[in-house]
Amino acid sequence: DTAVSQTPKYLVTQMGNDKSIKCEQNLGHDTMYWYKQDSKKFLKIMFSYNNKELIINETVPNRFSPKSPDKAHLNLHINSLELGDSAVYFCASSHERTGGLGEKLFFGSGTQLSVL
Amino acid sequence: QKEVEQNSGPLSVPEGAIASLNCTYSDRGSQSFFWYRQYSGKSPELIMFIYSNGDKEDGRFTAQLNKASQYVSLLIRDSQPSDSATYLCASGGGTSYGKLTFGQGTILTVHP
Numbered sequence: 001d002t003a004v005s006q007t008p009k010y011l012v013t014q015m016g017n018d019k020s021i022k023c024e025q026n027l028g029h030d031t032m033y034w035y036k037q038d039s040k041k042f043l044k045i046m047f048s049y050n051n052k053e054l055i056i057n058e059t060v061p062n063r064f065s066p067k068s069p070d071k072a073h074l075n076l077h078i079n080s081l082e083l084g085d086s087a088v089y090f091c092a093s094s095h096e097r098t099g100g101l102g103e104k105l106f107f108g109s110g111t112q113l114s115v116l
Numbered sequence: 117q118k119e120v121e122q123n124s125g126p127l128s129v130p131e132g133a134i135a136s137l138n139c140t141y142s143d144r145g146s147q148s149f150f151w152y153r154q155y156s157g158k159s160p161e162l163i164m165f166i167y168s169n170g171d172k173e174d175g176r177f178t179a180q181l182n183k184a185s186q187y188v189s190l191l192i193r194d195s196q197p198s199d200s201a202t203y204l205c206a207s208g209g210g211t212s213y214g215k216l217t218f219g220q221g222t223i224l225t226v227h228p
Contacts, residue, residue: 033215041202043160043218056214090159103208104150105216107159 003027006091006108013081014116021076021111023091031055032074033092033105034066043090049074081115088112119143119217122205126223135192137203137222142186145210146217149181149188152204154221160204164190195226 006023013019025032033056034046048056049068063079074091091108123138141149148167152160164179166172166188172179178191188207192199202223206216 031214041154041204041221043204043221045215045217048214058215103148104162104165105152105160107161110159 004091004093004106004108006089006111008111009109010112010114012114012116015081015083017081018077018079019081019113020078021089021091021113023074023076023108025072025091025093025106025108027093027095027106029093029095029106030071031094031103032068032071033094034074034076035090035092035107037088037090037110039087047074047076078113081113083115086113086115120205120207120219122203122219122222124222126225128225128227129195131195131197131226131228133195133226135195135199135224135226137190137192137205137224139188139190139205139219140186141188141207141217143207143210143217144183144186146207147209148207149179150206150208150216151177151179151188151190152206152218153199154202154204156201192224195224197226197228200225 004025031050033048037043046060047066052068065077068074088110090110092105094103120141129135151164153163154160166179166181176193180189202221204221205219
């Protein structure tokens with residue numbers, strides 16, 4: 001059974017379109033995240049939810065809107081896609097918020113988004 | 117200055133050698149440090165974490181932490197071609213509480 005699963009794996013779309021990426025974890029974790037990895041492999045947090053509550057919202061355009069219907073699911077909706085949005089988007093989860101206790105992140109397989 | 121900085125690669129070592137990957141961090145409040153391995157086209161997977169000064173060993177991997185120098189390293193002994201991947205250093209805690217801050221990654225190639 002996949003611990004953190006996200007769909008779709010690949011997403012190719014035109015500029016200006018709206019798209020969504022879905023994520024589910026079956027680890028019983030309380031915290032879920034969206035990370036973005038650019039073409040240089042730099043991995044940066046976008047959002048974090050703890051028990052359906054938004055706790056981290058980094059400097060991300062408001063075209064990106066996360067939604068957590070329950071603590072096992074975290075979706076990402078992107079409006080008016082731009083060329084610069086092309087990247088790999090990773091969903092992740094952890095038992096509690098990552099921090100001093102060394103909480104470990106478990107990543108989904110990633111969604112390769114290509115905006116043409 | 118980047119919050120987490122890794123030695124620039126790519127790093128190439130022969131099979132059987134020791135690969136040494138280095139990382140420095142700027143937030144003195146950081147409390148936990150992680151090494152993730154990422155194969156091409158795959159997601160990062162955790163291989164080591166450390167939060168006390170000193171060494172931590174797990175099989176062929178040793179993580180080293182020096183909080184005074186704000187330095188973390190990963191040694192891979194008896195390197196194998198299957199170790200060829202991008203290694204990501206990350207810190208947590210301090211101003212990064214609730215999230216991990218990643219370095220830019222070091223590409224390691226182990227050649228037969």
